[in-house]
Amino acid sequence: MVAIEFPLPRTTVPPKTGPILPDVLRSEWDKLRTVRSTYWTLFAAAATMIGLSAILCGIYVAQYAHLSAKDRALFDPASFSLTGSFLAQLAIGVLGVLVITSEYGSGMIRSTFAAVPQRLTVLAAKAAVFAAVTLVVTTAASLAAFSVGQMILSSKGIGVGLGAPGVLRTVIGTGLYLAVLGLLALSLGTIIRKTAGAIAAVFGLVLVLPTIAGLLPGSLSSVQKFLPSNAGLALVTGSHAGKTVPSLAPWIGFGVFCLYAVAALAVAGVILVRRDA
Amino acid sequence: MIEATGLTKRYGSTLAVDALSFSVKAGQVTGFLGPNGAGKSTTLRMVLGLDAPSGGSVTIDGRPYRELHRPLFEVGAMLEAKAIHDGRSARDHLRCLARSNGIGRRRVEEVLETVGLTSVARKRAGLFSLGMGQRLGIGVALLGDPGVLILDEPVNGLDPEGIVWIRTLMRSLAAEGRTVFVSSHLMAEMALTADHVIVIGRGRLLAEASVGDLIAGSSQNYVRVRSVDDRRLAELIGAKGGASRPEADGALAVTGVSASVIGDLAGGDGIVLHELSPQEASLEEAYMELTRNSVDYRAGTPAVTSSAGKVA
Missing domain, CATH: 3.30.70 (Alpha-Beta Plaits)
Structure with a gap:
């Protein structure tokens, strides 16, 4: 038992004035880097992207001799080496959800709002810190996955460099897509509050919804290019010559995707302020 | 100084807090008493701006909590034990919250020392006992060296030494001129700690008096x-x-x-x-009489009789 000495030691920091956002950003950065789930999910995302690139490109190279000239012509080496991002988006989605639902699950959210009653500032700081970290990690992973894949493909002379048309956009776009997807997940987590429910919603959004829309007959099938994940992926797969699915132009598609994220964040913000914590 | 005026919280058709008015003054320990389900926690959440009142208002030094900037310097709150991410260490938990108000690491170390958690500061909070969780919660409340402290059931889960420790802490904080507002359903403990008590039952104010006056007014004398x-x-x-x-x-x-x-x-x-x-009646007897009277007043609600009975 520690005896209490009185008077208690007074704080060494006099009350600060001025804008609170920088302090809240630092706090959210500390929160993100002091829990293990951050490292696990980001590691899973990066490992999936790089690992799948190596495996798939290896298989492609092994099967290259058996491919028809048409198949070879339709091959997009850049997008192919980034196929892992389809799985990585699930890990990023989970982390985006956890950034807020872990606070609701543990009761930490009440400590957070007692320390910073300006809830929109908290949401903005969470979104900014999480998006920045995700963008850096997934862009690096995308570059690594691309490099590994092209190194393997170059054994058949079919690899491309970053300077080839559309390639840099595909590589950078993968990081951008995953960061914005993370923000959509963060918004859903804020709205739903429960980890399991919010993760289910994210998976439904990126996996189930496009599949269902793909079943729509005739002219109705054109709605699928406006779905969030399809619109966002236009930036990544835009150059794919062999695409069978209708798609928006790359940056327009990504713009639509960002609009979804902004709308979701706005709804999350309104709900966050109105609901009891 | 905490001031509630007509504070009301309605969940659907239930009135959890019913037109509650009270004031909590500086320089003394004010106990916030009531049976389980009386609305204590709901009231404290409204004081801290976590829940929005359905009616009325509550202010701290004249301002609603949600208008405070860097509130840790003005109000320290210990909500419930374990409002903590299980995977974060005690030190990281304090640092995250300290940083949000611009409070530095040196103060975090001071607070860890004050609440006696320095030796386990690196331990994951999920592995903490209830008592250690309470100490960490009190550490959060002390971070900004605030003039107002709000503690929700702080002695829950503490061992006898811990109870004496927190009693000494609260008395000393009040003696330094701070406002100390503490909820509890342990009457014997409040009789030793509180100068003043606010008693509620079913969301309504039953008494607001000094401990001495409350006992003097009891028919148990x-x-x-x-x-x-x-x-x-x-x-x-x-x-x-x-x-x-x-x-x-x-x-x-x-x-x-x-x-x-x-x-x-x-x-x-x-x-x-x-x-x-x-x-002389004990505070507990005076309190039981108060809450029992409120139950009689609302005849036909046996559920409340049993919940008031549980308090003993």
């Missing part, structure tokens, strides 16, 4: 009397408007007249007294 002629004395007391009933050991338990009146009556009639001792 009586005077114990033994004399050579209890029957005669009982008649005299009855004539003065008092009531008396025999105790198990044969003494008289007298209510309605003071000890001095009884002494005068006995002296005037030549009755020799063997005992004349005023018996």
Whole structure:
């Protein structure tokens, strides 16, 4: 038992004035880097992207001799080496959800709002810190996955460099897509509050919804290019010559995707302020 | 200074807090008492801006909580134990919250020292006992060295030493001129710690008084009397408007007249007294009486009777 000495030691920091956002950003950065789930999910995302690139490109190279000239012509080496991002988006989605639902699950959210009653500032700081970290990690992973894949493909002379048309956009776009997807997940987590429910919603959004829309007959099938994940992926797969699915132009598609994220964040913000914590 | 005016919280058709008005003054420990489900936690959440009132308002030093910037410097709150991410260490938990208000790492170390958690600062909070969780919660409340402290059931889960520790802490914080507002359903503990109490039941204010006044107002107070002629004395007391009933050991338990009146009556009639001792109700008895009365007032709600009974 520690005896209490009185008077208690007074704080060494006099009350600060001025804008609170920088302090809240630092706090959210500390929160993100002091829990293990951050490292696990980001590691899973990066490992999936790089690992799948190596495996798939290896298989492609092994099967290259058996491919028809048409198949070879339709091959997009850049997008192919980034196929892992389809799985990585699930890990990023989970982390985006956890950034807020872990606070609701543990009761930490009440400590957070007692320390910073300006809830929109908290949401903005969470979104900014999480998006920045995700963008850096997934862009690096995308570059690594691309490099590994092209190194393997170059054994058949079919690899491309970053300077080839559309390639840099595909590589950078993968990081951008995953960061914005993370923000959509963060918004859903804020709205739903429960980890399991919010993760289910994210998976439904990126996996189930496009599949269902793909079943729509005739002219109705054109709605699928406006779905969030399809619109966002236009930036990544835009150059794919062999695409069978209708798609928006790359940056327009990504713009639509960002609009979804902004709308979701706005709804999350309104709900966050109105609901009891 | 915390001031609530007509504070109301409605969940659907239930009134959790019903037009509650009270004020909590600086320089003393104010106990916030009530049976489980009386609305204590809901009220504290409204004080801290976590829940929005359905009606009325509550302010801290004249301002609603949600208008405070860097509130840790003004109000320290310990909400419930374990409002903590299980995977984060005690030190990281304090640092995250400190940083959000611009409080530096040195202060975090001071606070860890004050609450006695320095040796386990690196331990994951998920592995903490309830008592350690309470200490960490109190650490959060102390981070900004605030003038107002709000503690929700702080002694829950503490061992006897821990209880003495927190009692000393609260008394000292109040002695330094701070406002200390502490909820509890442990009356014996509050009798030792609180100067002033606010009692609520079913969301309504039952009493707002000093501990002394609350006990003085209890009908459980009586005077114990033994004399050579209890029957005669009982008649005299009855004539003065008092009531008396025999105790198990044969003494008289007298209510309605003071000890001095009884002494005068006995002296005037030549009755020799063997005992004349005023018996004071405990805070617990006064509290039980208050909450029981509120239950009688709302007849036909046996559920409340049982919840008030649980408090003992």
